Amino acid sequence: MKKILLSVVFCALSVLGFAENKTYTDDLVVTINEESTPAQKADIQVEFLENNKCNLSLKNFCLELGGEVAPVGNIELNDIDLVDNDGYQTFNVNQTITITPGDLPGVDSWLGTLLGEVPIVMTGKINDDKLYCLIDIDMTATLGQIIKVTFGSDITTSINHISAKNGKVNVYNINGVCVAKNINATHALDNLKKGIYIVNGQKVIKK
Numbered sequence: 001m002k003k004i005l006l007s008v009v010f011c012a013l014s015v016l017g018f019a020e021n022k023t024y025t026d027d028l029v030v031t032i033n034e035e036s037t038p039a040q041k042a043d044i045q046v047e048f049l050e051n052n053k054c055n056l057s058l059k060n061f062c063l064e065l066g067g068e069v070a071p072v073g074n075i076e077l078n079d080i081d082l083v084d085n086d087g088y089q090t091f092n093v094n095q096t097i098t099i100t101p102g103d104l105p106g107v108d109s110w111l112g113t114l115l116g117e118v119p120i121v122m123t124g125k126i127n128d129d130k131l132y133c134l135i136d137i138d139m140t141a142t143l144g145q146i147i148k149v150t151f152g153s154d155i156t157t158s159i160n161h162i163s164a165k166n167g168k169v170n171v172y173n174i175n176g177v178c179v180a181k182n183i184n185a186t187h188a189l190d191n192l193k194k195g196i197y198i199v200n201g202q203k204v205i206k207k
Contacts, residue, residue, distance in 0.1 A: 020048045024131035026152035030063060032145055037064050044131055044151055052082045052089070056122075058135075060102035063111070063147065073099040073112030075137070077120060086205050087174070087196040088127040088155050095120050115142050125155045155203065172198040 028042035047055040058075040077097065082089040096119050099112025112118070124133030135149040171180035171188050174196050180188060188199050189206045197204050 022046050022048065024126075024152070026131065029150045031148040031150070032063075042151065044133075046126065046131065049079075052084070054080050054082060054091075054126075056080060056133075058149075058151075060104050061099075061112075061149075071102060071104060071107045071110050073102050073110040075099060075112075075120065075135070077122065082126070085125075086194070087203075088125045088130075090125050091123065091133075093120065093122040115139065124151075127155060130155050169200045174198070 022045070024044050024046065025041060026044075027039035029039050030037045042058070045057045045059070047057075049055065055076070055078045057077075061072045061075055063070045063072050075097065077093055077095055080091050080093050082091055096117045099110075099115060099118055101110040101113055119138040121136040121138070122133055124131065126132070130152060132152040132155050133150075135151070137147040137149065139145055139147055167185055168182050169185045169188050170178055171183065171192070173179050176198075179192060179197070185200070189197060189204065192206060194206050197206065
């Protein structure tokens with residue numbers, strides 16, 4: 001009887017299509033007036049919704065101003081449209097949001113709560129393993145500048161940027177099967193069909 005009830009529950013959950021949450025951890029770099037901060041590890045939470053949509057949240061975002069760290073708050077973007085591509089999805093967002101307070105211990109004042117509505121422009125790519133995004137936070141009305149945030153590194157790499165010893169590489173498909181061996185790096189994908197390949201340890205997409 002218990003097994004039957006559990007089966008019914010699992011079926012109900014799948015029918016309702018509950019959202020999936022995933023946390024991506026990667027390097028985050030902030031650029032202000034063409035000067036970038038050192039990369040620091042950060043988390044971005046993504047809630048995957050139905051109909052190729054998601055919500056994205058960068059919590060406890062902090063900004064370095066003149067050598068001092070200024071807590072900004074939570075940047076949350078909702079109902080982001082995801083567009084399918086070969087092996088990943090892309091997104092392009094232009095929203096105006098209100099930055100909410102974070103929850104870091106010992107921090108009582110968050111800069112974002114004083115800014116009112118803030119325009120956010122974000123572009124990026126996402127798959128099961130990796131998130132890459134560029135976020136422009138327009139604070140020209142209050143701080144006189146646009147804060148540029150880069151999270152992660154580009155999911156796709158051009159074959160022209162692959163470096164290899166002696167100019168030769170091996171090419172593998174996404175299942176780890178070698179499909180080309182000891183071939184010139186710049187022509188590694190010439191005789192292969194469209195798809196995702198691993199060339200010298202880097203993911204490359206042939207379109």
